[in-house]
Amino acid sequence: MGALRFELRDTPPDAPALRAELRAFLAEQGRNWSPTVRAYSWMGFDRDFSREVGKRGWIGMTWPRAYGGGERTAMDRYVVLEEMLAVGAPVGAHWIGDRQSGPLILRLGTEEQRREFLPRIVSGELAFAIGLSEPDSGSDLASLRTRATKVEGGWRIEGRKVWTTNAHRCDFMIALLRTSPAPDPRAKHQGLSQFLVDLRSSGLSIRPILDLAGEEGFNEITFDNVFVPDSLLVGKEGNGWEQATAELAFERAGPERYLSSLPLLTAALDDLRAEPAAAETVGRLLARAGTLRQMSLSVAGMLQEGKTPAREAALVKDVGNDYEQALPETLRTLFDAARTPAEVWEMQRMMTMVARSYSLRGGTREILRGIIARQLGLR
Amino acid sequence: MSDELRSILLEQVEKLLADRAGPDVLRRAEAGEWPEALWAEMEALGLPLALAPEEMGGAGLTWEDAVAVWQVLGRHGAPVPLAESMAAAGLLAAAGIGPPPGYLGLVVAGEPGLSWGRRAQHLVAAHGGKLVLCPAAKAQEGRDGFSRLPLDVCQPGPDSAAAPLPPALGAEAPLLAGAMIQAALIAGALEAVLDTAVDYANTRKQFGRPIGGFQAVQQLLAQAAGEVAAAGVAAAQAGRAASRRGLAAAEFEVASAKVVAGEAAGKVAAIVHQVHAAIGFTDEHHLHLFTRRLWAWRDACGTERVWAQRIGAAALARGGAALWPDLTARDEAAV
Known part of the structure; x- marks a missing residue:
């Protein structure tokens, strides 16, 4: 009971090289992603894209080689996830398998199930709901x-x-x-x-x-x-209940719980140079992004150590959902019909609609806060 | 400092403050009574000089270690200006000047005064590209409007020592250190007020049960817990960045910490007062000893607005394409 601890974590030493590879890949793949596709982010489903991701070994990265995995660390995987989210890649065809179905099969499945399903998740062939x-x-x-x-x-x-x-x-x-x-x-x-x-x-x-x-x-x-x-x-x-609860820890733990709307900040930034009030607003958004990223990394570090940080994940998801949900509203206050480019408006419109789901999917804000309250010792 | 040594140090500081700080000491400090016994024990533990290396009489603490100590200090309402004195000693040592014993006042340009300036034996200030140590002459006494703690304007005496500010510190070192201190103190005090509010919600009964059983109250406190955690992480991140890259290159993290902690201070203070209702609005209850400090600290050494404008303007100048790469590169470049 009591306050939750979030130890600072570092990204892995090979992160810069991995990022460079990902950024080149995503720039190439993302040439034709519309602002609407990017705004839909990880709810977007593109099997061809997921197969390409699979070819590069970026699905099931931490799983044993015997099942097609890469035996990389959870922190390497974290780098891949955040790079995908930062550009709003349509990762939905492999996201659920990589995030929760695969890990569940790996931990609790039979040997036959592992051999049957994991390699096909890794290749981007098999999509899970x-x-x-x-x-x-x-x-x-x-x-x-x-x-x-x-x-x-x-x-x-x-x-x-x-x-x-x-x-x-x-x-x-x-x-x-x-x-x-x-x-x-x-x-x-x-x-x-x-x-x-x-x-x-x-x-x-x-x-x-x-x-x-x-x-x-x-x-x-x-x-x-x-x-x-x-x-x-x-x-x-x-x-099933215990298993599903552990699965929810995976579902809630990732960087997609604060990054869903970040592509809008990137897309809007150049236009905002002409807006005198922008510096303060952008600064506040950036300060929180850096902090949330470290909180999210901290949860990834706990997963890496084999812990099940269900409560920590609930807290980071709650704070992160508030952030990603407010971002399109906040930026809108700085937009100008005469100045702001049409693509930026398009993304803002789509995100305003989609953002309603941020505090619902994976556990509503109210349920998460109930979990946090119990952790605080309220009864 | 190793994790193990740091946790021993933090336990010592926690125990000292648990024994010697408390609401009575905070109230007497607000009435102008210097907590002599507490300060003496802190000196006996070597805390004021701890950021200096051993050969200068310190303990070789890093900024990251110091932020952890300041967070504990904030949890107890920071009745003495230990954080400021530690930072001043750390700056002096980094500039190659051996820090003298006693309370060292940290002069931050633009601030209205020095916490407990009347007790400062020396002042540390940056000007003209140099870090300067001088004796503190007569202080014009005042007090902070929120915390009611002494906030005095000190006359500097003739320079005792001066040295060029090394690039790792930069020309704004006292301001950056000051902002990092406020963020760490806020993060600590936020933990204290959250604990107080949870205890109160579990004991105060209405409608036949503890008010902490009501979802409306639970939701508020859960939201506060998120803000408290964010402030703690932001402050720790600033400390780590300063340890690794030097204060000057940790500007983004220090600014972020001040913004996030400042925002959290406002939101959490509002929530804990709402939970405490009328009793928390009284002088008798100790909640205000902490919430008034939260409001004071978020105003000191640059408000959220000031720091947000600074990093926001830098990001706007760099452009959208650099935003994410910059955010991820800061830690990785230094590791």
């Missing part, structure tokens, strides 16, 4: 009702998952499902299990849901008697 939220279970995730019932050789799934970003473009999801009834309403965290589900399974239908920005970002997935073989249960039956 997150299978947590349901129509009636958002922040109260453990109340979920999609059920897997034991049958000969496997399980049958009935129910629905929703807000699954890019599921209609993905190949697999790791779904958190109820495999036995909760012993009583207060123990609803029990009886949950995680499964690898092929999104092309018979009985599974995916309905894209248009988002407010006009993109087919997320989906509703209906499971109508979908069969999953025993071999695709992940980890231990009944242990």
